[in-house]
Amino acid sequence: MRPVLLIDFGSTFTKVTAVDLDEEVLLGHASAFTTVDHDIGDGLSLAMNDLEKEIGVLQYDYRLACSSAAGGLRMIVSGLMPELTAEAGRLAALGAGAKITRVFTHRLSRQDLAHIEANPPDIFLLAGGTDGGNRAVITDNAEALARLDARFPIIIAGNRDAVDDCEDILSDFETTVCPNVMPRFNKLNIDPVQKAIRSLFLTHIIRARGMTKASSLLSGILMPTPSAVLSAMVLLAKGTKREAGIGELFAIDVGGATTDAYSIAEGHPTDVSVVLKGLEEPYAKRTVEGDIGMRYSATGINDVIGTARLAEMSDTTEEDVQHYLTAISKNKAYVPTIDDPRSSSLDRVLASSAVGIASTRHAGTLEEAYTTSGIVYVQTGKDLRGVRHILLTGGSVIHASDPRSIAEHALFSEDNPFSLRPIEAEIWLDKRYILAAMGVLAERESDIALRLMKKELISLGMSTASHVYTKE
Amino acid sequence: MQESNGKKLVIGVIGADVHAVGIRILDFAFTEAGFDVTNLGVMVSQEEYIGAAIETQADAIIVSSLYGHGELDCRGFRDKCDEAGLEGILLYVGGNIVVGKQDFSEVEKRFHAMGFDRVFPPGTPPKTTINWLKKDLGVE
């Protein structure tokens, strides 16, 4: 037996997973509330106690961790145009597992700067201008940042003609210069920025976050949790040199406060007559819906769907919906019980809605343009209609009674035919919540991590778009 | 290929126009002549030209229109450029910018009034446009 321990310091729960590398099996897992107030190690000790009750005390070969505790990796992005360099920066930061607190475009105003001063990020990403393009705005923004009292690491990834000046102007900050996130119009180059984010996370962020006691136990906190989840998904989709992956996939992670969507897919237009517009999208793409979640952000779902519709879908009344929303926003650890059919029905409807909203916002769209020669189609974002795997994860849904019907809301729908979501897909459930742990393990043992995922993720069978639950 | 002259152009076919061949030829010819070209392809909205021109700090925007709706598609373009801080950027338009065979001097007048600096009749060879660009942008 060669046991290793994988730890996820989540925003709410600290989860520990023990794996035996020799037998390639999951030995056990446990979780406890994350304790950010004192030392994050307290939550870990509690979780370890539970794990040891289950599987005994083991001598671990190594312990690896990811973390989204204490608000996660908070980043601010600034770029020039909202749909160009600012968007490229946003995509880069999201893919690196960051929590983006603000995106600024054009020149930073006094108000913007006051916000930054009052809420300094863990990392600031300064972008703007294609290579050889606009240099005035990024340079002015560097000058504005230099006048702040707050200090934080800054990644400079804008117009290459301006980066030297920016670096000089920001000499009081720790700066990392990277190749431009958008070197040419609509061309993305996010890998270097993501590497820089990762390395800053390793060297700086952890230290600042009450990790002292815990870190002595660890071989390393490698990355932010969403980044671990993303790399697990890339591994699952693409495989390794020795072990095949399952192919392109679309995943939804429904949490209490946010719902994340991931696509590991090219998403190119499938028809030559379709014109592709807008910024190129990364193969491994992550989006975060900050207003959509099962607990804190359940009211956000209500804002999008409407109380009347939620009541209709769940066979309850608008009063029931309001009542329920108030109850769950107060008690974040609330889990619906079977003997309360109204709340379990509402819970399912909220989860389905979260999946529907997050998948629609993530997937690309098709637009019809009427021309004198007929209809021309314009695609923005990724066409995921041909993706054959949908993966559902997230603490709030993996224990749901009918996860398949929840996941099916990520499928193509006749109600919204211009949202390019999968038409037919095998539905997978991350029942034992192993994705983050496998993403971390993949750093050392990618083949084993992949095989474990194939074993532990549960297939709920194929679903096609026509089976999507609609109640009109 | 001539050495880069440092001038940046944003080019594309405006509106719902899908004629894709001419713009590729222009991209090739302008690049060959030493310009730094950002080609937005077909079906380009006014906002797209403007966004690209801001990020790339373009010296000129070259609008192509082949399908006859150029006049409608180009309306308000100069105002939008001004609004976006691109005051004074060089604006060219060409292709088959209006329907059928109209008196070109009238067409030219109307596009000048819309704020286009130069308006080119159908069949203008790339060379002509390149010469005007060099003149207007002070190259060589």
Ligand code: B12
């Ligand atoms: C091929 C073609 C199509 C193909 C396009 C395929 C594709 N994706 O590229 C298809 C079948 C889709 C098509 C559709 C239509 N077409 Co058509 N098409 C043509 C055709 C035969 C050739 C175009 C071409 O590729 N030429 C070769 C390239 C190299 O030349 P070019 O495009 O003219 O570009 C050069 C110059 O114009 C110039 N130039 C271009 N832009 C600019 C800009 C500036 C600033 C300057 C200086 C110069 C410049 O430089 C370019 C390079 O040398 C022309 C007729 C013709 N012989 O030109 C009609 C033509 C352009 N089409 C025409 C029409 C009407 C249409 C339709 C509206 C037809 C319809 N009713 O269905 C639709 C519109 C569809 C749409 N939404 O855009 C008309 C336009 C008439 C007008 N403006 O008054 C033309 C002129 C045919 C005609 N005589 O009636 N078309």
